[in-house]
Amino acid sequence: MAKLVAPTGKISQTEINTQRGKVRYTVGRDGLYKVDNPTHIKAMKNEGFIEESLMKPDSKDAQRGYTCIECGFGSWFRKCSRCGHENNSDIKTDGD
Secondary structure (H helix, E strand, O other): OEEEEOOOOOOOEEEEEEOOEEEEEEOOOOOOEEEOOHHHHHHHHHOOOEEOOOOOOOOOHHHOOEEOOOOOOEEOOOEOOOOOOEOOOOOOOOOO
16 A cells, blocks of 8 residues: 655545546545555556655654755765765764
8 A cells, every 4th residue: 555645735635537437535634645556556646646755754764864064955975966065064873
């Protein structure tokens, strides 16, 4: 089962056209669409839906890595992949 997030937060339901008619998916209380059918998942992703992230913002893994001091982008690498700045002051290891 996939948990999908709508491209905008204002979509409360969506319909998928099938050979037998239409299938309607409604957003859950947690803001996610729970979809079992792989064809429906692919159709929703083509419309801009994305899968829920596995890493929660408050998890221990989210605190690892480097934060660019120039643009604020988070990465696993010292050299920022967004702006190219070499970040040497905010060095963290896997145990920090």
